Amino acid sequence: MCVVSVRSMTHAMKAKKALEGLDIKCDIIKLEPYMTKKGCAYGVQFQCVNLYSAKDALDKKSVKYSEIISL
Amino acid sequence: MIYLDNAATTFPKPQNVSVEMARCINKYCGNPGRSSHSLSQKSAEKIYETRCLLADLFCAEAENIVFTYNTTYALNIAIKTFAKDGCHILISDIEHNSVLRPVYTLCKNAGCTFNTFSTSGTNDEILGSIKRNIKASTSLLICTHISNVGCRRLPIEEIGKLCRERGIKFIVDGAQSAGLYDIDVQKMNIDALCIPGHKSLYGPQGVGAIIFGNEYIGKTLIEGGTGINSLDMEMPDFLPDRYEGGTLSTPAIVGLNEALKWLKTVDINKIRAYEESLYSTLTELLKLNERVILYEMNSYPGNTIMFNIDGLSGAYVGGLLDKRDICVRSGYHCSPMAHKLLETGDGGAVRVSFSVFNTKKEIYSLYEAICDISKKTK
Numbered sequence: 001m002c003v004v005s006v007r008s009m010t011h012a013m014k015a016k017k018a019l020e021g022l023d024i025k026c027d028i029i030k031l032e033p034y035m036t037k038k039g040c041a042y043g044v045q046f047q048c049v050n051l052y053s054a055k056d057a058l059d060k061k062s063v064k065y066s067e068i069i070s071l
Numbered sequence: 072m073i074y075l076d077n078a079a080t081t082f083p084k085p086q087n088v089s090v091e092m093a094r095c096i097n098k099y100c101g102n103p104g105r106s107s108h109s110l111s112q113k114s115a116e117k118i119y120e121t122r123c124l125l126a127d128l129f130c131a132e133a134e135n136i137v138f139t140y141n142t143t144y145a146l147n148i149a150i151k152t153f154a155k156d157g158c159h160i161l162i163s164d165i166e167h168n169s170v171l172r173p174v175y176t177l178c179k180n181a182g183c184t185f186n187t188f189s190t191s192g193t194n195d196e197i198l199g200s201i202k203r204n205i206k207a208s209t210s211l212l213i214c215t216h217i218s219n220v221g222c223r224r225l226p227i228e229e230i231g232k233l234c235r236e237r238g239i240k241f242i243v244d245g246a247q248s249a250g251l252y253d254i255d256v257q258k259m260n261i262d263a264l265c266i267p268g269h270k271s272l273y274g275p276q277g278v279g280a281i282i283f284g285n286e287y288i289g290k291t292l293i294e295g296g297t298g299i300n301s302l303d304m305e306m307p308d309f310l311p312d313r314y315e316g317g318t319l320s321t322p323a324i325v326g327l328n329e330a331l332k333w334l335k336t337v338d339i340n341k342i343r344a345y346e347e348s349l350y351s352t353l354t355e356l357l358k359l360n361e362r363v364i365l366y367e368m369n370s371y372p373g374n375t376i377m378f379n380i381d382g383l384s385g386a387y388v389g390g391l392l393d394k395r396d397i398c399v400r401s402g403y404h405c406s407p408m409a410h411k412l413l414e415t416g417d418g419g420a421v422r423v424s425f426s427v428f429n430t431k432k433e434i435y436s437l438y439e440a441i442c443d444i445s446k447k448t449k
Contacts (some may be wrong), residue, residue: 009119040298062132
């Protein structure tokens with residue numbers, strides 16, 4: 001699975017909406033401690049097969065994210 | 072009961088507002104943005120949906136919508152985040168205390184100074200007054216869109232253009248106009264639009280918002296938990312979280328969500344035209360009564376009417392109307408400067424304000440009650 005790490009729940013919602021707009025199935029998850037530097041954070045998890053279209057959707061909808069992690 | 076105090080808060084609300092608020096409290100009111108479990112996410116989804124509805128209405132980005140408890144909180148955050156220590160602030164001469172008091176406090180505590188510009192005359196005259204009052208140190212202009220006293224409407228698009236040209240941050244108090252007029256924060260160059268959920272947007276009390284034109288990271292007023300970056304001593308350096316410390320009022324935001332959906336089904340221009348027709352009807356009637364002193368600020372109609380009955384205080388008239396089951400608001404309406412301009416005198420005046428749910432029949436009943444009071448108190 002891939003996880004796009006975002007700023008907050010609001011940005012996670014925006015990312016989820018962007019991905020679902022392309023029929024990419026995804027879920028909002030709380031990131032594991034090793035994935036964050038400052039404590040609690042959220043990410044949106046989706047199948048890595050959709051990585052390129054997901055990146056495209058996030059950029060098109062101006063979703064601000066820090067990185068996409070492959071689990 | 073006849074309710075005519077809609078400028079304070081609209082009543083009643085569309086039925087779907089309370090239905091969904093009750094459903095939220097009973098079925099899914101988790102703490103939004105604090106967990107990834109289903110109840111927390113359901114609340115967060117509803118809140119994000121509400122951000123999107125507001126973003127659509129005011130032409131903003133969803134993440135630039137900051138929820139507050141009311142317009143006063145929104146204005147305080149916006150004013151105090153934009154104001155630099157020692158700066159000059161320009162406000163209009165009809166501002167509500169929700170602008171006047173925070174600006175006065177900044178002058179007292181942060182070395183700021185302020186001037187007022189005149190809202191009398193044509194739009195060109197208003198812009199002329201603004202230009203005359205701008206100083207080299209002016210970094211912030213704050214004004215109401217529509218006054219809660221006398222419903223004077225300011226040319227915010229032209230003011231926004233001027234502010235952008237001069238590099239001045241522009242904050243609009245949309246307490247009386249949000250939901251009644253089209254407001255485009257991008258086109259109007261508004262840096263922060265401060266709105267209530269519970270007036271012409273027909274949501275419940277307990278939710279307001281700042282609609283930021285762009286992401287702006289300034290000083291914070293409230294620091295605390297945000298559900299993210301918990302190991303960091305600083306508030307997040309992005310919107311909306313920077314200004315949303317603590318748990319949001321999910322039931323109130325859910326109520327606003329429903330109100331906004333309802334508002335989409337009706338044309339706000341039609342609502343405004345309807346309220347203006349009530350205004351014109353009552354104004355014409357009140358002019359027939361010799362004891363009524365009508366305070367008119369403008370040549371155009373609006374949705375609030377100010378009056379007194381000669382020889383009686385506003386509070387007394389308001390009390391007598393209440394005994395007849397008619398709710399109006401008397402006093403200074405938290406707008407001492409506007410009352411001074413209107414020369415309402417000691418005790419202020421009686422304000423009648425409309426919503427889409429008022430009827431012409433109610434207006435005639437109010438007029439009959441006013442005539443009865445003026446006859447019996449001669």
